[in-house]
Structure formats: C-alpha cells, structure tokens
Amino acid sequence: MFAHNKRLQYSVRVSECNPGLANLMLEQFGGPQGELAAAMRYFTQALAEDDAGRKDMLLDIATEELSHLEIIGTIVAMLNKGAKGKLAEAVEEEAELFRSLQGAGNDSHVTQVLYGGGPALTNSGGQLWTAGYIDSIGEPTADLRSNIAAEARAKIVYERLINVTADPGVKEALGFLMTREMSHQKSFEKALYSIEPNFPPGKLPGMPEFASVYVNTSQGEGDMRGSWNSDDNFDYLSDRERFLAMDGGSGLPEVTLAAEEQKALNRMAKRTTSDPKADPRTGVDLGSAKKTKRK
Amino acid sequence: MFAHNKRLQYSVRVSECNPGLANLMLEQFGGPQGELAAAMRYFTQALAEDDAGRKDMLLDIATEELSHLEIIGTIVAMLNKGAKGKLAEAVEEEAELFRSLQGAGNDSHVTQVLYGGGPALTNSGGQLWTAGYIDSIGEPTADLRSNIAAEARAKIVYERLINVTADPGVKEALGFLMTREMSHQKSFEKALYSIEPNFPPGKLPGMPEFASVYVNTSQGEGDMRGSWNSDDNFDYLSDRERFLAMDGGSGLPEVTLAAEEQKALNRMAKRTTSDPKADPRTGVDLGSAKKTKRK
C-alpha cells in the first residue's frame, strides 16, 4: 500500500520559464532510462519475488523512484508554467506567441506546451513511453543484472542533462537524482553478489563445447585480442567450418512433414516457382490482368 | 560489409509440422530478448564505438547474433511449413482446417499462419518488435552492463523454451543458442573489467552525502537487512525528514516567472479554480450547455 506526502524528496528551485529545457527533462520522466521505467522495473519484479530480502529491497527502491518521478515531473511543470499561461491566455499576438514558445527555435517545445505543459509520458523527442522499456523476466540473477545496467544508464543520462543545464536549481536537483542512481546501482550489485553461484543464470548448463568459444566473425585489419577473447579464457575460432564439424550436421534445415502437408506444399510450389527462362515482357501487365476481366 | 553463407551456423532438424511450437519460438526471433534485439544492440554500439578492441568484439558478436536470428527464424518457418501449405491449398473442409491450425488450441498460431507462416518480427504473444527494446546509450561501462544483462535474460528465455519443447532437433538447436549467450556474457564481463575504473559510469562524481544512503521507503513486517543495505556499506535511512534536512529546502517547488507570465497564470487560475461551495446541481448539465445555444 502506498502513501504520499506533499513535500518533495528533494527541494526544487527553477529560475525562469524555459520550455526548451522542460522538453529535455522529459527524457528522465517518460524516456527509456527515466524514473517511470525504473519504478515499474523494480515494482513488477517485487510483486513476483519470493525471496523476502530482495522483495523488500525492490519495494524500497521502486518507491523511491516514484518520488524521483515526482521531482523530475515537477521540474517539467515548473519550467513550462509561464509558457502554458501565455498560450492559454493568448497574451501576445499569434505570430509572436508562436515564436516565443519556440524559444531557441524548435517545435517539440510547442508540441509539449500544446499538450498542456504538464509532464507528458514521452521522452525528449516526443516518443510515447512503452512497456517495451521494461525487461524484467522473473529470474533474480538476470533481473539484478538488468537493474545494475539500468542504473548505470540512468546515471549517464543525468550526467548529460546536467552538462547542458544552466539553471542552478535544476542542475542541483539533477545532481541529487544522478547520485541516487549510483547508490541504487551499488545495492543491486551487492544483492547480485549475495547469490551464489550467479553464473550462469538459471539452471540448465550449456553445451560445454560451445560455452567458451569466441567466434571471430568480423574479420579484417581491425582484429583485436583482449581478455574478452584471449586464449586464456576462450577458444578463439575464425573458421566457420569448425562449427559445422562440431554439430556433425550439414548446416541445412531438415524438416519432416506428413504426406498430406507435403502434397499441399508441392502444389503450392508449382504455382509460384520462379522460372528464369520466362519471357520477362509477359509480366504483371494488362495482358494477365485482363484475364480476370468481367465478361 | 556483410557476407552470407547459405549453411546455417548450427544444423536444424524438425520432426513435424507444429505451428503452436513455431509460435513460441518467435519469442527469440522478434521478442525483447531475441536475436534481432541482440544483433541490433551490439551493432548500433559498434558503429559509434571508438575503442578498437571493443568495436571489434561488438562486431564479432553482432554478426554472430544475425546468424542466430537465421537459425531461430528457420526453425519457425520449418515448424509452420505444413500448416502454411494446408492453408494456402485449402486441402480440408474449412471448419476442419480452422481446428487443425489451432492445434492444441490457440489463435496466435492462426494469426501467425495467416501472416504466411514465415518468421514474423513479433514476440510469441504477437507484439510487434520495437526499437524500445534496444538500450544502447554510447557509454561503454553502461553499455557493457546492458549487454551482460541482455545475455543473461536471453539465456533464461532459451532455458524456458527448452523446458517446453519436446522435438529433439529443436531442443538441440535451442541448447546451442542458449550456450552461445553464456559465452557472450563472459566476453562482455571481461571487457567491462578491463576498463578501470568502471564505477561510477561516466565522469561526474555524485553528491557524497547521497551516494551511499539506503532509504527504507517500504516499511512493515517484511523489512530485511543484507549486504545491499547493511550499515557496513550504506547509511540506512528510515526517516524522510532527513532528506529535507540534507538539502536545506522546504521540499516544495519554487519557480520564478516574468511578470507577464505570472499575470497570465493568475487570470487562467481565476477562471478554473474549484469552488468547494459551488452548488453541485449547476454542473455540466443542460443549463450551462444551453448558454452557447445558437439564437
């Protein structure tokens, strides 16, 4: 059960109306690395988690991300407030209003203000939030790795937003939010390490002959070696014939069908098989089309 | 530049037409943890990567994932082949054909066969593939973590598919694909560890007073402690007042607007402010609607 307190988790001060900056902030409201994605990622995992420790952690962090969603959304609304007022009141001549909303000159701002200037669940480019951003699959070592990665990405996006924000109050709040992602990343790392073993995820072992093969599929002057493909750790394989030898097969698909199915396929094939010798001038032209002409 | 060889990276044998199983296999063709998502994740990272070692690795693995996409797509097409033939040829009475396509009884199979029985870029539930599945952001320590997590998730989905597949040839090919994800995961882990330091990702340090705080936002009987929120590693904080004290603010949004903007807002507010004492019977009924009635 959730409760809400009307104070923000971190105080936000905005110096002036700035719809262009508001638009960028949407990246962390309704964008893929944003706070709704974070909250929903952990919340959906928490609901299906049986381990009491991880469930508690996931609920703690999911709830805090909702508070962060409130912070970033509040920033958006504050930066847009004056623009919305001017638009709703039509306080200026139309062409002037059009230009003033564009600020430094773009129309995502205008779209955003047309929607009412509140925080929209889109990224800074106007793309609607989609649950495709959520990658929870209900296996803890996989999900924790997803969470670690998600926090790392969110940290970077906040860093980039800070680098283009001149408003000191917004900058400070972004710094707070960025720092919290770092702390969450650490919690998820600790939780992953507390599961033993954590590799490979799941239960089925792999086929040993393919579990440490590195395939050099991209060849040319830039071929490099490092710990990720060293002989120490991997069988480095540049020859694709090796794979086929390993599986003992032809590399061609083989399928067994019932007789009736095979016959249907044969009939179908006969109708459509491409004929290299066919006269190309007799193609999809009126001649053939006319055959179905109504008498 | 890519080249293609007509043999598969791993031989595939299918015992009989099975559109129900074909449908499930789509999960790794056009699903979020599937091979197209994997290939595109690494490929987009590779194109923007400047480090020669990582670029080579990303291209190697992206290319191999395309070969895996070919394997899983070939399985789908083979499992559907007979069904497609029967549908195109209408070899049975309609109601019979309808039932036979449903197999064990579902209609995603039918939808899939209606589309022609080839591998569609959807997951097993029919959801169209979306680039929202790709989370590359162009910072190597974040992207490598995303890749590690993605391989872990793919391993699990293959494991689950193996657990419900009875066809031995399909099962074996799935085992191969699952194993390769494990190997890729290891490569990405090695590549991450070869970057020093790799935490925090990016360049900006956090605000030290918030970097190791764990907030116990979900309270109640299930509260648990572990390495992820231990006093050893974190300041464990259950009292939200502490945050507000830390930022020295009121927790309320403060925004500065130009005079003109403020006036527009005031006028707007006056028109819409909710009035608790308003007679509720005078609401959105015909009385008010009639005011705009044409004379």
Place this chain on the structure above:
Amino acid sequence: MFAHNKRLQYSVRVSECNPGLANLMLEQFGGPQGELAAAMRYFTQALAEDDAGRKDMLLDIATEELSHLEIIGTIVAMLNKGAKGKLAEAVEEEAELFRSLQGAGNDSHVTQVLYGGGPALTNSGGQLWTAGYIDSIGEPTADLRSNIAAEARAKIVYERLINVTADPGVKEALGFLMTREMSHQKSFEKALYSIEPNFPPGKLPGMPEFASVYVNTSQGEGDMRGSWNSDDNFDYLSDRERFLAMDGGSGLPEVTLAAEEQKALNRMAKRTTSDPKADPRTGVDLGSAKKTKRK
C-alpha cells in the same frame, strides 16, 4: 514523496494456480483501463495542477491507484506462481508441461509464463502498455471529464472480469477494486461541478452559427430523433449545401504561394501528371527499366 507499507490495501486469497485467469487479470494491470494508466493519468495531472484542491484530490487518488496496481499485480503473480515453478524446474516431461501451462488451451498464458510469470505491463492480449492511453491535457474541465470517463470504463472492465472469475478470493478483490472506481468517479464529478462555468471547456467561444447544428450525415431508414439532435436543442441539418452557404466559400482549398515555389510545383507536375491516353503496355516494364542499364 511516496512511502510504502508491505500490507496490501485489500487482502487477496487465491485458491489455486491458474495461469489462464492470471492472463485475463493483466487487463487491469497493463491494459488501457488498468491501474497503471489510472495512476499515471492522475499523477501527471496533479504535477501540473495549480489549484490546491484539485491537486490534493488528484494526488490522493493517484496514490490509491498505485495501491490497486499492487493488488492486481499480486493476484497475477499468485495465480502464476505454481506454473512458473514447474517451468523453471522442468518437473514434467516437456510435452506434458507445454500442455499443462496452456490449461484450458491458449498460448498467451505460455508467453506470460515465459516472461517469468510476474505481472507484465501488457493487457490480457499481450499488447505492451503505452502512454498513448493517457489523455491528460492540462485543462481542468477537460481532464476531469476524461477522469470521469476513465473510471466508468474501469468499472465496466472489472465487472466483466468478475463475471468470468470463479475463484472466490479473486472475485472479492475485484469487487473491491470495482467499487473504488465508482467512488473515484463520484469525486471527479463533484470536482467538475464545482467549477463554474464548465462548458465550453477553455476560454474561446465558438462560432455561434455552428455551435448548435446537428448534421445528419448518415442518412437512410434508421434516422432517429432524440434529445441529442432535437429541434429544441439543435438546428437539425440534412443538407450539406447549407454549410457551404454559411462559410461563404467554394469548399475548395485555396493556397497562395511564392512565385519560385509555384514554378517548382509546375515543373514537378509536368513530370508526373497521369496521362489517360498513355499506352498502358509501355508501363513499368523492362523497356523503361533498361534505360538506366549500365553500358
């Protein structure tokens, strides 16, 4: 700022593992009339709302919807729990497991279980949640009407789910959730009526000559009259010429272009204008294609 208590807002009891029913419940977790859509609808409105009364109400209800999201998501996870265990443990022969997961026979269940059996942000048909479901636009009389409608729709979907649910614990929890939507609908109605006037929404008056015209565009035997198009309330108009007379125009688009733009259009038109007298046999065939053939 949000806080969470580990107890649910309403107790949930589930009688047995039932992935088919779990799948249906997703309709109110990640579907268009579901609890995430409700919570986000009110939350985004609250962040941009200046009126203190409405802001408070929106936050109260948004927070409660999050608690409902937790209830419905918990139901999904509970109904899937056994299925997930069987899948992860492969406790049965594969074909048997495949069938048992399908239950009454469908594969959305299997897809859902493949995802880990936790509550996914999809509707019951597997469609990913999208922010396109949220229709907040930042004008209170419009948004309150949207909220009233949303609660009415949610009430109906709960009613339908109750009608197909035989598990008494699930049925009871659904009844609770359905009832709360009714209560929220009433709050939003009261809040709308407390704004005076609330019609038309916004500030601009309409063009009086079109504000109460009802156009009978669909003609035929089924034409009906009622309060929605009565002469009492509307000008009932069956003759489309009347519109053109009212606007005094030709009904044709008129556009003024700069000379240079007009010239570019003329040149473009010359190249592509369809020629009814052209010999149809000289179309997109090899003759024309050959013109670009490399020498």
Place this chain on the structure above:
Amino acid sequence: MFAHNKRLQYSVRVSECNPGLANLMLEQFGGPQGELAAAMRYFTQALAEDDAGRKDMLLDIATEELSHLEIIGTIVAMLNKGAKGKLAEAVEEEAELFRSLQGAGNDSHVTQVLYGGGPALTNSGGQLWTAGYIDSIGEPTADLRSNIAAEARAKIVYERLINVTADPGVKEALGFLMTREMSHQKSFEKALYSIEPNFPPGKLPGMPEFASVYVNTSQGEGDMRGSWNSDDNFDYLSDRERFLAMDGGSGLPEVTLAAEEQKALNRMAKRTTSDPKADPRTGVDLGSAKKTKRK
C-alpha cells in the same frame, strides 16, 4: 456505405507556404485528440451499438469527423505544398534549402517534408498514430462519457492551435472545427442524460462499505476539503488501518498450490535465495564464470 463529395465541409484559404505551421496542424490530424481518433472512436462504437438512436447519432458524428479529417489534412498539404516543390526540384543550393525548410528552425518540419509533405498520421511531435488512443468499450454510459471527454479535449487543442496561428484562413477553419466539437459534446451529453439510470455504469452494484469512501492517501500541509471529499458525500478516511479492518484480512497475499507446484517452487527458491552473509567478493567475477570454461 460512405460517399464523398469533392467540396470540403468548410472552405480553407492558406496565405503562404509554412511547413512549421503545417507540422503543428498534424496534432489534429494524427494526434490523440485529432480527427482520425474521433472518427474511429465513434465509428467503432456505432458498429457494435444496438440502440437505434445512439447508432444513428454515432454514425452521423463519425461521418462528420471524417470530413473534418479532410479539412485539417488539406490544411497540412496546402501549407507544405511549396516546400515539397522546392525539395523535389532542388531549386536552391543544398545548405540554403536545408535552412529554408527549417523555417524558424526545427527539424520536425524537415522530417515531415521528407515524408512528402502530405498529411502524415502522426502528432505534431512525429509520434505515429496508434489505436491506443481509442477507448471504446461497448457500454453506452461509459462510452458516452468517453466521447464527452474526447470532445472537450479536442476543443482545447483547437483553442491552443488558434492561439498560435497567424494565418487568417487557417485560423478561421480551426475556429469552425473547434465549434463543431462543442456541438458534438452537447449531443453526447444529451444522449447520456437520456439513459436512466446512468450511474454506476454497468450492472453490478459495488460493495456498499467502499462505494463512498474517500481515502486521504496524500497527506501534508496541502490537504484540502471540497465537494469531492466532503463529509456530506463521502466517508473521509485518513487511517489506512481502517481498510484492513474492513476486509477482515491480514493484507498479505495467500495462495494455495498443489503439492507438486509447491515442491518445484521450494527447489527453485533454494537455488536463488539471497544470502546476506555471503562474501560479496565472490560475485559475478571470473572465478564463477570460469566454472563453465571448456576443458
């Protein structure tokens, strides 16, 4: 059955090529409150409606919305016409053309013109139209409320577009379209009132003990009282313990599983349970990864 007349329902005059304004107009062509959404909303309802009066009304209004879609789409095409000609003809030096298409400086215009300058089914931010905008559910009192709300939102978006449009011909056509939304809203309100009773929607009554409870979940200094949560109309409840007392439960999920399912879960849990005392240094590092190293 539909028919079309080549004259528009309202005459449109455009003063000059203006791709920036064209882009904004897309909001009501392919945006969530736009005319396609309106037409499809009423059309899908009409097809499933059994009541002859409502069916007739829905078809009348759906058909008129298609005529409005034609008006707004025509405006887009007219505003882009010159830009398209210049692009197709490359009448200027490239860099000059690039800048001129951007007009006041943004690239959504360019994207739009790249698509050919015709009306695209996107909103003004480039988001593809999605059927997620349509919320018909086939229950008349709910659907009519949805329609009332949709018309109110559309009225507001037209108002905002009018406020930023300086071209008098476009402004006038927008005024016409805005006015029609007002008229449609009135028809839908009358139709809703003609159904008795219309609350609650559907047939199932709620649980009386929860039907008029207002839960004060967001607490703090901003708590407000009004008709929407007055003691007159509601039980105002600030104490979450009250809820749990009402349902007589523990607030914890209870699920009954078959023995076999429970055993599978137990085995699964054993493998993954987080161990707070585990040495965190033994985590996802090379040591564990090496265990699967090929011999």
Place this chain on the structure above:
Amino acid sequence: MFAHNKRLQYSVRVSECNPGLANLMLEQFGGPQGELAAAMRYFTQALAEDDAGRKDMLLDIATEELSHLEIIGTIVAMLNKGAKGKLAEAVEEEAELFRSLQGAGNDSHVTQVLYGGGPALTNSGGQLWTAGYIDSIGEPTADLRSNIAAEARAKIVYERLINVTADPGVKEALGFLMTREMSHQKSFEKALYSIEPNFPPGKLPGMPEFASVYVNTSQGEGDMRGSWNSDDNFDYLSDRERFLAMDGGSGLPEVTLAAEEQKALNRMAKRTTSDPKADPRTGVDLGSAKKTKRK
C-alpha cells in the same frame, strides 16, 4: 466531405455467435493489410495529390475502403453479439462462462469480448493498429507501387480467411471484399502505367556504375541465376573488392573535426579505452564501488 448511408455496400448474414471467428476477422479491420490501413493510405495520398485524375481515383477508392471497413467491422460485431450479451448479463456460472467464451479454446477471444465485443482496431493477435502500416511518401510512382502491393497483400489475407471460414454468409462477404481488392489493384496498375517514364521514381539519376550491378553476397551451394541477376540485365559481382575499387576509397570512415572537438574526444577515450592487460579481478566489484562510499 463525406456522407453515409445506413445500408452496407454488401449484405452480411451471420449464422451464429462465434467469437473465435470474430477474432480472426479483426485481421482485416485493424490489421496491417486491413481496411483502415487501406482507406488511410489512399486518403492521405489523395489530400496531397495535385494531379486531378489520380486525386479523384484515390478519393474514390479510399471512400470505398471505408465502406469495406464498415462491412468487416459489422461482421465482427455480429459474430460477438451473443458472447457480449452473455458476458454482460452473466447468464451462466462463471467457470462455464469463461470456457464458453473461449470456444475452441483461446483467450484472444476473451480479451476481445472483455473490450466489449465491438470491432477493435487491432489485428487478430491483439496488436494495436499503428500508422506505421501506412507508407505514403507523396511521390506518385512510388505510392502507386505501394498501393499495388498493398492490394495484392490484402487479396491474399482475404483468401486465407476464406479458407478457414465455414459460415457461408461470412464467406460470401469475404469473397466480395477480396474481389474488390483485385479490382483496385488493376486500377492502380493502370494509373502507374499512364505515367511515363515511371522508372526510376523521382528525378535524380543513379550513379551508372552501380545501377545494374547484382552483388552475390550470399554464397554457397544454393547460388542461382535467373532474369533477376542474369548477365543480360546485370553485372553479376561476387567479389567485394570490386566495390572498393569502384569508389576509389579505403572503405574506412574518414571524419574531419574541429580541434576542440578532437581534444574532447581524446580526453574521453583516455578514460574508457579497454585495456587487454588489465587485471580482470579488479573489475566492477566492491573495491571500485567503495571509492565513492560516503565518508
């Protein structure tokens, strides 16, 4: 301007309630080859078309597709009618109702009925209609080819639906709709041929040295020759070196940057370059994480 007549363009008779079949029919209501996609494809082209002949044809066919949308949507509503009634009235015991709605056994039917049983703008697998299905680009020879292809695809989907439909009235209506697609395809072909020349589309000629080269990128035993890659029509090229020789370049990207940009990149690279010799045990573990630990 559109008008509507209450009679359908083709009479529809449905033998009995069949929600499973209704669900399949959605493929041509809200699916990618369905009637809304067709209508919107031609309608958006018509609005931007300057040639009077093509504009007239596009409007004629777009309008007819709307009438087809009405037919297929009416079929869906009719096939679902009884199911909706049973669901809304709860005329059976819940478990029985659940099973009866599933019919032959699937849950897309149930989802569809949950939505109210009216025609939803989804395909038969529940995927929401998206404007991504519309590929109009505002160049007539390209758009006409797109239209020809779209009609061919629609014809095939109707053929497949006919093959699984046993209800004679539905079968007949599908036959009518299928036939009309054939007629439309012919009109679009004639319209394409009436433009001279129609290849290549657009205005810019290609680079002659690459305009008729066929690249044999997929090599192996299945290599085939036919008119599509014959020496008669193409330069058949199996050697990728030839391309690089043709462009006279190295095949490597070359980019020129300002000094300041280059310096920023150098600094960035230094921080992240992967170091093959780095001790892999010093990776993303607590050691590095601790560095940001709060003092």
Place this chain on the structure above:
Amino acid sequence: MFAHNKRLQYSVRVSECNPGLANLMLEQFGGPQGELAAAMRYFTQALAEDDAGRKDMLLDIATEELSHLEIIGTIVAMLNKGAKGKLAEAVEEEAELFRSLQGAGNDSHVTQVLYGGGPALTNSGGQLWTAGYIDSIGEPTADLRSNIAAEARAKIVYERLINVTADPGVKEALGFLMTREMSHQKSFEKALYSIEPNFPPGKLPGMPEFASVYVNTSQGEGDMRGSWNSDDNFDYLSDRERFLAMDGGSGLPEVTLAAEEQKALNRMAKRTTSDPKADPRTGVDLGSAKKTKRK
C-alpha cells in the same frame, strides 16, 4: 551464416561535425524506408521461401542491405562524434553547449546526442523503429510487389536527403545507396515477371461480377476518367443501388443467435436503451450518484 569485413561497402568521408544532418540521416537508418526495414523485409521472406532462386536473391539483397545499414549508421556516428565529445566532456559553459548542440536550432539533435550520438533505431523525427514497417506475408507475387514498392520509396527518400545535404562526402555515399535501391528494384521486377501468371496473387478467383467494377464514390466537379477507370477496362458505376441489386440483399446485417444469447441481449438492451423523452435534467448528476451512497 553471416560474416563481416571491417571495410565498408562504400567509403564515407565527413567534412565536419553536424548533429543536425546526422539527425536527418536517421531517416534511412531507423525510419520506415530505411535499411533495417529493407534488410528485415527480405531476410524474413528468405527464411520462409521454398523456391531456390528467389531464396538466393532475397538473401543476396538482404545481406547487402545490412551493409548499407552499416554505411548510413557510420555516417550518423561520424556526424555526431564531435558533439558527443563536447557533451561528455562538458567543454563549454552549459548554456553555450546547449545552444551549440542545437546547431541551426532544434532539439531532436539534442535528444539524439543525449542518447549517446550513436545511430539510434529511430526515424529523423525520433519515432522508434517498429516491425509494423515490415509487410511480408509469405506469398511471392505479393511480397515481390511489396519489395518493388519499398525500393521505390527508399530511392525517393535518398533523393530528398541528397537535395538537402551540402557535405560532399555524405552526398556521394547517399548517391551510392540511392543507386543500389534502383538496381534492387529492377531485380525484384524481373523476379515478379518470371512468375506466370502473377495476377491475381494467390489462388482463389474473384467473384466475376465485382472484379472489374470501378465505383465512383467521390462525386463532384473533379470527376475524371482515365485508363484506371475507363469503360475499356472497367464497369464504371456511380449508383450505389447497383451493388445492392447485385448481392440480392437488403444491405442490412442479419445475425442468427441462440435463444439464450438473444434473451441476454434483450435484457441488456432494456437497461440502456436511450429514451428521447427522458427528462435531461435527471442525468449524471448527484441525484443518481447518491443512490449508491453508503448508508
């Protein structure tokens, strides 16, 4: 099985950092007519194709499109490189950096750079790539027509991009890519013509009485005649009564229901039928809402 060579299929030279141009180039990376869509279109067809000749051709062209995806993605990364460096390094004062990233002034560039500056799978307007762009249906004469159309559209988009690009190296590479689309279009046309007959697609003949009827549904001054609706090729039909006469029906839907279903519908109708004479003042107001008020 795929292999990769580190050299590009065509050399790319970029003169200077230009994030605005990079953004436009995304149109052919992650846009509907872009190279990923092309590669996936042909690849999915190839996997399900039984005819050896077409399968080979589809694999050849699909593989080449992947090489084109690499070229266009490399251009995007190169044009963004300097911008990414400046953002990551924060080499300028924030407001200055904000402006410099905007270049000619828009924020899609900034969004793109925020994502890391690598090629994103979006179009130039920021819309995520969706598999809805892929229209393969597994019938060769339909799919080949789709491929011909797709190549024609891609050719046009490249032409438009060339017209707004001033950078000579980018312009040249775009010219190469455009030319290859022309060559592919020719191959697909030849392959279509080699199938005899290729019209109508599929196997079922149409209903002869409707196969060559042209319906003049859009009437008015602009009616035009040409080969696409000439008496030579079609029955030109302006009178909708003719259709109804042809099918011998009433044009009204007729549905047969079981008795129980009909009764449920009757009861449902009784509750909701609109009553034109109902007092409109008794509508959705507090009076009715109060009826459910808790005692």
